[in-house]
Amino acid sequence: MSLNPFPYQLYLVISEADCVGRNFLQVAEQAMLGGVDVIQLREKNSSTDSFLAKAQQLIELTDKYSVPLIINDNIQVAEKVDAAGIHVGNSDASPVYLRQRPLLHHKIIGYSIEYLSQLDNEQTAVSDYLGISPVFRTDTKTDTITEWGLEGIKTIRQLTEKPLVAIGHIHLGNAKEVMNAGADCLAVVSAICGAPDPQKAAYQLKNEILK
Numbered sequence: 001m002s003l004n005p006f007p008y009q010l011y012l013v014i015s016e017a018d019c020v021g022r023n024f025l026q027v028a029e030q031a032m033l034g035g036v037d038v039i040q041l042r043e044k045n046s047s048t049d050s051f052l053a054k055a056q057q058l059i060e061l062t063d064k065y066s067v068p069l070i071i072n073d074n075i076q077v078a079e080k081v082d083a084a085g086i087h088v089g090n091s092d093a094s095p096v097y098l099r100q101r102p103l104l105h106h107k108i109i110g111y112s113i114e115y116l117s118q119l120d121n122e123q124t125a126v127s128d129y130l131g132i133s134p135v136f137r138t139d140t141k142t143d144t145i146t147e148w149g150l151e152g153i154k155t156i157r158q159l160t161e162k163p164l165v166a167i168g169h170i171h172l173g174n175a176k177e178v179m180n181a182g183a184d185c186l187a188v189v190s191a192i193c194g195a196p197d198p199q200k201a202a203y204q205l206k207n208e209i210l211k
């Protein structure tokens, strides 16, 4: 367990495309009703205008449920909607840069860990949580480098006190072992967005985490 408090255990990463023909706002609402604690909007193929429009709709809903909304990659969108935070990786704006922006310096900053050497850098030092990227290979995001596995989580857990968010092919069948390996929070796309009943899927995942 991390020594730094991170009050979120189930993290939904959502996009319209990942909701496979369903309304992403309805999926997000069902997920929150099922127990999702934090949501990231990740629109990799949208223009900034379209991303912003989706973020504005989603934040109305997340505010209603007091669930923080994190924006993936896009600084303009994060600032314009006054999101709770932003998640970045090695190809994005750096956490140190984000911390210097007046509208983001006090927000949640998430940073993806693809190499162990990142744990010693200043980007990690200024971030609020680390994404273990990925725990297991996934068809949802294929441009990844290290498949950390359970052993990788254990190694990272020993090297940092930052909250660890596990992502990549996390589902009901491996959720508990990923938490037991040292993750503080599980982030999922398909396990909720692709489930026949997103509310039930979120509820079951949350129960598995809390068991």
Ligand SMILES: Cc1ncc(COP(=O)(O)OP(=O)(O)O)c(N)n1
Pocket (backbone or CB within 6 Å): 011, 013, 040, 042, 044, 072, 073, 087, 088, 089, 090, 091, 092, 110, 111, 112, 130, 131, 132, 133, 141, 165, 167, 187
């Ligand atoms: C919680 C969480 N962890 C990791 C990622 C991946 O971020 P990144 O490496 O920047 O890749 P993209 O998501 O931008 O494709 C994430 N989004 N969320």
Ligand SMILES: Cc1nc(C(=O)O)sc1CCOP(=O)(O)O
Pocket (backbone or CB within 6 Å): 013, 042, 112, 131, 132, 133, 134, 135, 138, 139, 140, 141, 144, 167, 168, 169, 170, 187, 188, 189, 190, 191
């Ligand atoms: C958004 C994202 N980031 C990843 C990373 O490894 O950094 S894997 C991923 C997608 C996770 O999708 P699913 O839960 O469907 O496997």
Ligand SMILES: [Mg+2]
Pocket (backbone or CB within 6 Å): 072, 073, 087, 088, 089, 091, 092
């Ligand atoms: Mg990114």
